[in-house]
Amino acid sequence: MVRAPCCEKMGLKKGPWTPEEDQTLINYINLYGHGNWRALPKQAGLLRCGKSCRLRWTNYLRPDIKRGNFTAEEEETIINLHQMLGNRWSAIAARLPGRTDNEIKNVWHTHLKKRLRQNYATPQLRNYPVMNEEESIAQQPFKYTNYGSMPSSALAFSPPHCSSESSSIITAENGESWTNNLPEADENFWREVLGSDQMATVGNQQGFEGETSERQLGNLTNEQPTHETTDFWTIFFQEEGIYLS
DNA sequence: AATATATTCAACCGCTGGCAC
DNA sequence: CGTGCCAGCGGTTGAATATAT
Numbered sequence: 001m002v003r004a005p006c007c008e009k010m011g012l013k014k015g016p017w018t019p020e021e022d023q024t025l026i027n028y029i030n031l032y033g034h035g036n037w038r039a040l041p042k043q044a045g046l047l048r049c050g051k052s053c054r055l056r057w058t059n060y061l062r063p064d065i066k067r068g069n070f071t072a073e074e075e076e077t078i079i080n081l082h083q084m085l086g087n088r089w090s091a092i093a094a095r096l097p098g099r100t101d102n103e104i105k106n107v108w109h110t111h112l113k114k115r116l117r118q119n120y121a122t123p124q125l126r127n128y129p130v131m132n133e134e135e136s137i138a139q140q141p142f143k144y145t146n147y148g149s150m151p152s153s154a155l156a157f158s159p160p161h162c163s164s165e166s167s168s169i170i171t172a173e174n175g176e177s178w179t180n181n182l183p184e185a186d187e188n189f190w191r192e193v194l195g196s197d198q199m200a201t202v203g204n205q206q207g208f209e210g211e212t213s214e215r216q217l218g219n220l221t222n223e224q225p226t227h228e229t230t231d232f233w234t235i236f237f238q239e240e241g242i243y244l245s
Numbered sequence: 246a247a248t249a250t251a252t253t254c255a256a257c258c259g260c261t262g263g264c265a266c
Numbered sequence: 267c268g269t270g271c272c273a274g275c276g277g278t279t280g281a282a283t284a285t286a287t
Contacts (some may be wrong), residue, residue, distance in 0.1 A: 036272085
């Protein structure tokens, strides 16, 4: 498949946006909206590629963006959602009004990951799977970084013994199990967070088909399951109406 | 005050999936 | 069904800024 050339091949500008460019983009979108990002810069008179315009708008210029530091509640929400969803920043951002996926990603990498690593030094906090990327992946029977690829409603549960200790997560601030603070994970929640594609996969009575589903199964079956985890997933799949051949 | 080092975050890059043809 | 285009996503980069020495 041939990829359409982007900025660099078209003599378009890159790098930081000037206030004038910002204003031009804002004015154009306020007047005409952003139906076609690719066509937008040309129509608006900007020497930028559509991708750059979209990024600037969604991450910075959008009027509903909340600026400033993250609150403790927001940080806790990010931690909780990351535990469930992995690096699915857009899904996490969907639960934090006014925050962008890029911003959340930055906060995660600069503040939260570090904080969790420090918390890990405290014995009762060691259940949280972030020690460092490699360790946590290696030690997780269910790789937390792949939670986003798991069948979505599986994410509403902690496997009963996904490891001997990892089903109970404690936050640094209050010592409570973080699961107590989560929004109720009903079907609408997961449909919203994960998008209809994965919901469709889980709800698909035909079983697992296609690359995504193979990956999902791979993530689950490549592990060396304990009886407990096997039982858990057997029950889970049965309850979801998913039949493995 | 000058320099080195660490941190932050806006922006870019490349990939993927959806859709139209 | 295959191809091409597009929007969106997550990973990464690098300039600007802050902090330490």
